[in-house]
Amino acid sequence: MIGLAPVYALLGGFMLFAAVSNLRRAERGSINNAAFWALLGSITLVADWLPAIVTGAAIVAAAAIAASGRMRGSRTADAATPIAASFSASVTGAGSPFGNRIFIPALLIPAITVTAVLAFKAAERAGNPMATAQHATLLALALACVAATLGACAMTREPAPAPLREGSRLLDAIGWAAILPLLLAMLGTVFAQAGVGEIVAELMRAWIPTDNRLACVLAYALGMALFTMLMGNAFAAFPVITAGIGLPLLVQQHGADAASLAAIGMLSGYCGTLLTPMAANYNLVPAALLELPDRNAVIREQVATALPLLACNIALMYLIPFRTA
């Protein structure tokens, strides 16, 4: 088994490179970026060997740097120019000097990822597992990124530091938003430890007329969506809301078919994922990557899809799991 050590090494190493290149820069605020990436790069590299309390303290320190608002990056309007300018400097119709060949290294990322995932699966079937199913995708993606970078260097005849320099420029443009998904996952752990889910499920059970099937369906679908919005993750909401509402009220009391109820319940949670800043990796990170001035711009575009879809889910949940009843 390979484990995720190579992924952590690449991630931590790249963040430390970003820290060093920020140190060399003389712009205002660079020193804060350097400290931020140095902290996160180091703990990403060595978290397995550090006492957990030290890692925790380093994260709180990094969060304090980000919250101070002194980091240089696309978030502070004045410093947005260099990258934002590169983003809009298109439409001269000039294209790339390499023509359509420029697409090849970019398309190598999905191509190699998919091939490597299939290779890991084949190795597992052959009785020679190299990575667990969850690790396989991550290892494959990391491998694909490295291979595509080397390919791009060869094609453009740029030396090795060039992609790292361009990459750390982009990393600074995204800034702390790159780390937010981790922090939210950590908050999810704390919520789970403190029993927030059980409290929410109990409050909902106390409020709904449990012998009304529609009320229970509404409570389960909306409960999944709302609790997913709080946790930022439907996987975290599913066991809590299903144990609190879905299983006792809909399956045991009203005789719902568990398979279809579970599927539609989980997808109601996904509607919540579209609506919450807590799902930072899907909603806030792309807003930063696309250099949108409003960090909730992606969520705003998703509302008009998520709400009608949630209504569809409620209707499907009222009909499908009770089709034989």
Next chain:
Amino acid sequence: MNYWPLLGVAVVIAGFALRLNPMGVVVAAAFATGFGAGIGPLALLELLGEAFAKSRFLAIFVLALPVIGLLERHGLREQAERWVTQLRGATAGRVLIAYHALRQLAAAVGLTSIGGHAQTVRPLLAPMVEGAARRRLAALPEPLRLRLRALCAATDNVALFFGEDIFIAFGAVLLMQAFFAEHGVALAPLEIALWGIPTALCAFAIHGVRLLRLDAEIERALAAAQVPVPAANDGGGDA
């Protein structure tokens, strides 16, 4: 029952509503929840550290930044725009619908890593959609440009979420099966995955209609641009 752990939820809602820095809000919420549940600050730091070690992999998308940054410097985005303008009949809405269909189908057969915000949406999809829109409306108004970009990210999310759940080996399907098995209900993964299809079709239909209306909106903006209203100089933007 002790309701104090909900303090953290209140901090999150208030923090996002007041648009404070999310990093600070999240750490404050963690400490508030811990306080409400009787977890001391040192135990909480330890909990945070353990959680970080387990969730570090979530930052993996940054590994795509070096190659994307290098290719962008050599005109990747410009070439994507140029390529799409050579396609006959390409409009912003149609490009997005094609991407949506491709992404959702790929996710449904387990190929979830074929797209992504860092490696596909920013360098390829966004410039293609902008390029297609510019074919109709050369001077794309800034608010519309920003909306198009946000819609690219939204389309990637919708297509991924409501495609991946149909794949039987996907984590969510296995999670549901494991949950019910723990509670004494045996379910077949295939059955769970199949009941994801009705919602997947609804998602494609609802989002697709919105994308078609996007093209109509661009046509309206075009008509408005061709009939300039005198003294209507409101170039202020939407700040």
